[in-house]
Amino acid sequence: MSGSAPLLNIEHIGKAFGDNQVLKDISLQVMPGEIVSIIGPSGSGKSTFLRCATLLETMDNGSLYYDGIPACKAADTPDGPSIYVSKQELAKVHEHFGLVFQNFNLFPHYSVLKNVMDAPIRVRKVPRDEAEKQARDLLAQFGLADKADSYPCELSGGQQQRVGVARALALRPKILFLDEPTSALDPELTADVLKVLKQLASEHMTMVIVTHELEFAREVSDRIIFLENGQILEEGHPDELFSSSKQRVQDFIGKLS
Ligand code: ADP
Ligand code: MG
Numbered sequence: 001m002s003g004s005a006p007l008l009n010i011e012h013i014g015k016a017f018g019d020n021q022v023l024k025d026i027s028l029q030v031m032p033g034e035i036v037s038i039i040g041p042s043g044s045g046k047s048t049f050l051r052c053a054t055l056l057e058t059m060d061n062g063s064l065y066y067d068g069i070p071a072c073k074a075a076d077t078p079d080g081p082s083i084y085v086s087k088q089e090l091a092k093v094h095e096h097f098g099l100v101f102q103n104f105n106l107f108p109h110y111s112v113l114k115n116v117m118d119a120p121i122r123v124r125k126v127p128r129d130e131a132e133k134q135a136r137d138l139l140a141q142f143g144l145a146d147k148a149d150s151y152p153c154e155l156s157g158g159q160q161q162r163v164g165v166a167r168a169l170a171l172r173p174k175i176l177f178l179d180e181p182t183s184a185l186d187p188e189l190t191a192d193v194l195k196v197l198k199q200l201a202s203e204h205m206t207m208v209i210v211t212h213e214l215e216f217a218r219e220v221s222d223r224i225i226f227l228e229n230g231q232i233l234e235e236g237h238p239d240e241l242f243s244s245s246k247q248r249v250q251d252f253i254g255k256l257s
Contacts, residue, residue, distance in 0.1 A: 005068055007032050007096070007174055007206055013052055013062030013074070015045075015230075022048045023059070024230040030175065033204040037217035040227035041252065046210045049227070050179050053208070054099050055090075058082040066096040067174065094123075098168030100178040104160040106152040106167070112139065113148040116167045124171065131170075138166040142196050158189030162196050169200075176200070178209045214256050218242060226252070 008030040015023040022045045030036055038046050051057035053064065055071065059082055064072040071093040074082045084090055106115050117135035120126040126134075139145050142162040152160050161181055168176055181197070182190040194216050200207065201220040211217050217224055218238040226234040226241065226249050234241060234249050242253060 004032055006030055006065075007034075007067055008053065008208070009065040009068075010053060011063045011065075013049075013059045013064065015048055015052055015057065015059050015061075022230050023052065025061075026227075026230070026232060027062075028053075028225070028232075030206060030208060032174075033206055034222045035201055035205075035207045035209070035220050037221040037224045038208065038210045038227055039212070039214065039217060039224060039252070040233075044227045045230040046227055047179055048230075050099075050177050050208070050210060054097055054177055055084075055093070056099075066093045069093055095171070096173060097175045097177055098171055098173035100161070100164050100168050100176065100181050102180040102183055104152070104157070104164045104184070106160055106163055108152050110151075111148065112144065112150050112152070112155070112163050115152070115163055116170050119167070120170050135166070135170055138169055139163075141199075142166055143192075156189055157185045158192040161185065161189075161193045165193070165196055165200075175206045175208060178207065178211070180210050180212065182211070182213060212256060214253060 006029040010026065010028045012025050012027055013023055014025055026049060040046055048057060052059045059072065059074045061074050063070065069089060069092060070085055072082055072084050110118060113135055116138060117131040120131040120134065121128055136148060139148055142165065144159060144162055147155060147159060182193050185193060194213065198220060221238050223235065224238050224241040225232055228248065234244050234246055241249065244250060
């Protein structure tokens with residue numbers, strides 16, 4: 001890993017909704033193969049940060065690079081518009097990441113198989129046969145081979161979320177972003193999804209994970225970031241973070257453990 005360039009480089013981003021300054025000067029570099037978890041209280045800006053990092057939200061300040069490609073540079077004035085790269089380059093940037101949401105966000109009217117193979121066919125122009133084979137392989141990998149023809153409403157939440165992960169991976173992203181992927185699930189189903197994520201971690205998938213599952217974060221992360229009030233209050237190796245001298249971090253960890 002040493003010597004390589006960051007896959008994701010976020011420099012000094014800021015974001016406000018009206019008077020609410022939600023992100024205040026956040027920087028983050030993620031190296032290939034690295035797993036970074038983001039923890040912090042509700043409302044601290046975790047989702048907004050992921051949304052800015054994946055271009056679902058524009059930022060007011062700062063810049064964002066994927067693999068050295070500038071994806072977004074915001075003007076330095078508070079109301080200056082974000083400047084994105086050309087459409088062509090943006091398409092290249094989009095190839096870099098996959099996104100898994102808290103509430104699965106599967107297409108309800110598509111079968112499981114179609115949910116997973118649709119984007120590769122439409123976005124990547126992957127031939128149908130090849131996309132189907134890859135989708136079935138991913139479903140098999142996550143224990144869902146027999147669910148290919150089911151519809152999302154026929155699956156448990158844990159199964160739906162595993163389809164969500166398979167769908168994100170079908171585009172072969174270099175980074176997988178996950179926003180509280182298990183928070184809508186009960187503990188038993190959470191374990192199934194965490195198992196899938198641990199499997200990806202062991203394959204060195206680069207991931208940025210917002211989670212309240214502290215034991216999981218401690219086990220898989222190379223680095224944990226504690227966000228509060230739109231700022232990074234603490235960041236480091238899990239052992240460092242869990243032994244943080246900051247009372248605020250200890251209180252938060254204590255409450256969730
Ligand atoms: P977290 O994911 O850590 O719970 P969020 O990023 O969802 O935090 O929210 C951070 C703050 O930004 C909250 O005060 C929330 O109300 C505000 N916020 C988030 N999205 C919007 C939006 N689209 N419009 C206005 N305010 C928003
Ligand atoms: Mg959130």
